[in-house]
Amino acid sequence: MMASEYGKIVKDGLWTNNQALVALLGLCPLLATSNTIINALGLGLATLTTLVCTNTLVSLLRRAVPPEVRLPVFVLIIASVVTMIELAMNAWFYDLYKILGIFIPLIVTNCTIIGRAEAYASKHSVGKAALDGLFMGLGFTAVLVVLGGLRELVGAGTLLARAELMFGEMARDWSIIVFEDYSGMLLAVLPPGAFIGLGFLIALKNVIDKRLAQAKPAQAIDIAVVTESS
Amino acid sequence: MKEIIKKSLTGAQVLGLFSLLGLGLVVLVAGLTEGRIAANERQALLDNLVKVVPADLYDNDIASDVTTITDLTPELPVTVYRARQQGEPVAAVFTIIATNGYNGDIKLLVAVHRAGYVTGVRAVAHKETPGLGDGIEANRSQWIYAFDGKSLANPKPEQWAVKRDGGVFDQFTGATITPRAVVNAVKKVLIYFKQHQDKVFSPEQGA
Numbered sequence: 001m002m003a004s005e006y007g008k009i010v011k012d013g014l015w016t017n018n019q020a021l022v023a024l025l026g027l028c029p030l031l032a033t034s035n036t037i038i039n040a041l042g043l044g045l046a047t048l049t050t051l052v053c054t055n056t057l058v059s060l061l062r063r064a065v066p067p068e069v070r071l072p073v074f075v076l077i078i079a080s081v082v083t084m085i086e087l088a089m090n091a092w093f094y095d096l097y098k099i100l101g102i103f104i105p106l107i108v109t110n111c112t113i114i115g116r117a118e119a120y121a122s123k124h125s126v127g128k129a130a131l132d133g134l135f136m137g138l139g140f141t142a143v144l145v146v147l148g149g150l151r152e153l154v155g156a157g158t159l160l161a162r163a164e165l166m167f168g169e170m171a172r173d174w175s176i177i178v179f180e181d182y183s184g185m186l187l188a189v190l191p192p193g194a195f196i197g198l199g200f201l202i203a204l205k206n207v208i209d210k211r212l213a214q215a216k217p218a219q220a221i222d223i224a225v226v227t228e229s230s
Numbered sequence: 231m232k233e234i235i236k237k238s239l240t241g242a243q244v245l246g247l248f249s250l251l252g253l254g255l256v257v258l259v260a261g262l263t264e265g266r267i268a269a270n271e272r273q274a275l276l277d278n279l280v281k282v283v284p285a286d287l288y289d290n291d292i293a294s295d296v297t298t299i300t301d302l303t304p305e306l307p308v309t310v311y312r313a314r315q316q317g318e319p320v321a322a323v324f325t326i327i328a329t330n331g332y333n334g335d336i337k338l339l340v341a342v343h344r345a346g347y348v349t350g351v352r353a354v355a356h357k358e359t360p361g362l363g364d365g366i367e368a369n370r371s372q373w374i375y376a377f378d379g380k381s382l383a384n385p386k387p388e389q390w391a392v393k394r395d396g397g398v399f400d401q402f403t404g405a406t407i408t409p410r411a412v413v414n415a416v417k418k419v420l421i422y423f424k425q426h427q428d429k430v431f432s433p434e435q436g437a
Contacts, residue, residue: 035361065248069241073248080252084259091263094270102333102357162369186403189361 009128013135019112020143020198021205026110030144031194033103037159038166040148042100043107044141046085048134050107051116053081055133058121065122074117082108096166112140143201150197155189157182274354279311279323281368282341282350288313288320299430302326302422312431319344319431322423325354328415332407333357336366340377340419344427347381351416356408363408373400373409382420390417 019025026047033043057077065073086104089097097104107113116136121129152158157179163171187193276293283292295312302308303326311323321343328336337355342348351374353366365371376399382390391397392410401409423430 064244066237066241066244068237069245072245076245076248076252080256083256087256087259087263087267091266091270094267094274098355190404 005128006131009131010135013132013137014139014142015205017136018139018143018205019115019136020140021202023112023115025112025115026140027198029103029106029110030140030147030198031191032106033100034144034147034151034194034197035155035189036152036161037145037148038162039099040144041141042096042166043103044137044144046089046100046104047107047110047112048137048141050078050082050085050110051113051133051137051140052130053085053133054078054113055116055121055129056126057081058117059124059126059129062122070122071114071118074114074122078113078117079108099166112136143198147194147197147201150200151188151193153178154197155185155187155193278339278352278354279341282323282339282352283313283321284349287349288315290314290317292323297430297432299422299426301426302418303329310430313341321349322430324419324423326415326419328411330407330411330414331356331358332363332405332411333359336408336411336415338412338415340416342420342423344431345381346383346420346424347379348377348416348420351377351412353412358408359405362402362405365402365405366408366412373402374412376400377416382417382424387417387421390414390420 013019017023020027020030029043029047033039054074054077058074061073061077082105085107086097089100089104116132120132124132149159152161157177159176159178160171161175163174167174185193188197272293279292290313292311292313295314297310297312298307299310300307302324306327306329308327309325311325312319313321313323321341323339323341326338326340328338334357335355336353336358339350339352339354340348341350352368353374356364356366358364358366365373368374385398389397390399390413392399392401392406392413394401394406395410397413399409399413
């Protein structure tokens with residue numbers, strides 16, 4: 001019973017209730033930073049850290065907060081956490097901070113974070129809330145990175161360009177030039193490219209879900225077993 | 231009625247408490263990180279100074295040979311780092327802020343050789359659009375190197391502009407405002423330097 005509950009948290013975060021593909025939350029940073037894999041990964045990880053911290057704090061404090069003022073209190077918690085993460089990154093990960101710059105404070109405006117605080121963390125134990133934050137964050141990061149890869153590939157013809165900004169000098173030659181002499185496609189780099197790319201990803205997810213649903217009647221038990229063990 | 235007032239008061243108290251708590255934590259972290267952030271910025275400044283003035287041109291401690299000029303941008307004093315070779319002025323590095331970027335301030339280092347040409351320009355801090363305006367960063371595009379060796383004689387002052395404005399400098403696809411702001415700031419520095427060179431290098435000023 002317990003195992004299936006944690007399994008559900010994992011599955012919800014990564015797939016069933018994926019914040020980017022299903023809930024369609026956090027589109028502002030999603031559109032803005034998904035132009036390369038490295039930018040996407042940087043913001044995804046910062047969002048993930050925020051989500052784990054805020055979910056944990058909200059769950060810890062959930063009994064101390066009267067329901068009437070819970071939303072302003074959650075906003076205060078989130079804003080404080082993001083500001084502290086921003087300061088810490090500026091102090092200890094200065095290079096990464098310089099790249100992500102303006103998008104770190106914007107994490108405050110990501111509806112995923114207040115959404116998970118209100119819908120999940122304020123009603124569940126600390127462990128579950130932290131796990132929910134982790135997997136919601138991972139699901140969000142995964143979509144960001146896939147979209148970033150898609151846009152980088154179509155927009156610039158490369159993958160993992162400028163990886164050294166995040167992983168240091170050893171990553172300088174990780175960059176893959178997929179199309180030689182590619183002139184680039186600005187549409188993919190600009191925000192409309194993010195909308196279009198995200199649209200394709202949502203469509204793809206819906207197709208997969210539909211296939212799974214069609215196959216389900218015969219194999220319902222098998223799928224349930226797979227889900228529990230995953 | 232009493233019930234409502236009581237609830238409101240409790241809510242206000244909790245909210246006030248959390249505001250103070252959040253504020254306290256942020257102040258604490260800001261205090262803890264202040265020194266490191268300042269050190270990071272100073273190190274980044276030193277790294278950048280070496281990029282705009284070739285190290286073999288000077289032998290002084292450039293980061294400490296500082297003056298502040300107040301008549302270049304009236305609202306904002308400009309810090310100038312002076313490079314000297316055996317006490318003789320070689321180049322001046324202006325930390326000018328272009329306020330007319332697409333998204334707020336663009337902090338630039340503009341290094342001018344005594345002879346009046348640019349030895350290097352770098353964007354130190356900006357909030358321009360990623361993928362568009364951030365081409366002014368030296369590690370994202372070659373654009374900023376276009377200033378190297380340029381002076382008010384080459385190109386002529388009226389051609390110190392982006393191509394869209396009839397000048398010689400490229401703009402970016404989808405972003406003209408950012409490069410325009412940078413070009414104008416560099417031009418402003420060159421004009422100021424031409425008129426006030428002695429003042430810029432004068433040792434007693436602000437030292």
